Amino acid sequence: EVQLVESGGGLVQPGGSLRLSCAASGFTFSSYWMSWVRQAPGKGLEWVANIKQDGSENYFVDSVKGRFTISRDNAKNSLYLQMNSLRAEDTAVYYCARDHRSGSLDYWGQGTLVTVSS
């Protein structure tokens, strides 16, 4: 059974940093692109970033470029999102998701809440 479990969310002050983790199981993690998607409270979904199987390629939404980095450790079956210079507008539930071969996101974690507030 495919499982994705996010962790690392919490309350952080504006300008602060946080590192999210996603532990994957039930599939060959190193064979898939992986993504992060977020959802602000009461709002719609926003794709944030993704990373290639070997970590050699990644993409970001413009609003987080230069502040967020995405990485993975295939030996640990883990995906990460390092978030720096956090802003109030980064407050959201952050989901990790597996990229289906078609490009769609076929499995999702349960999400972890990040709150940026003083």
Next chain:
Amino acid sequence: AIQMTQSPSSLSASVGDRVTITCRASQGIRNDLGWYQQKPGKAPKLLIYSASSLQSGVPSRFSGSGSGTDFTLTISTLQPEDFATYYCLQDYNYPRTFGQGTKVEIK
């Protein structure tokens, strides 16, 4: 970035109704589009990929169509468990972009 415009933003329907949700892309995206269902407090669930392919385990009452700029998600016979918010997502290029969502409510 490609803009994805969903319509309607919400709709009221009854069990047994046929429901259609549309998604329009600001430029052509071939068939690189997926549809997702999200219930309150839960993660999204993939329903349709590549515009018209049914994801494994998804009931056949869900179908997708379209190519280029105009896409449709159809629920042929609405069931109680289908009341949720639906999103489209283009995976044609980066950044990937979602539609704003369509909330399907009980009439």
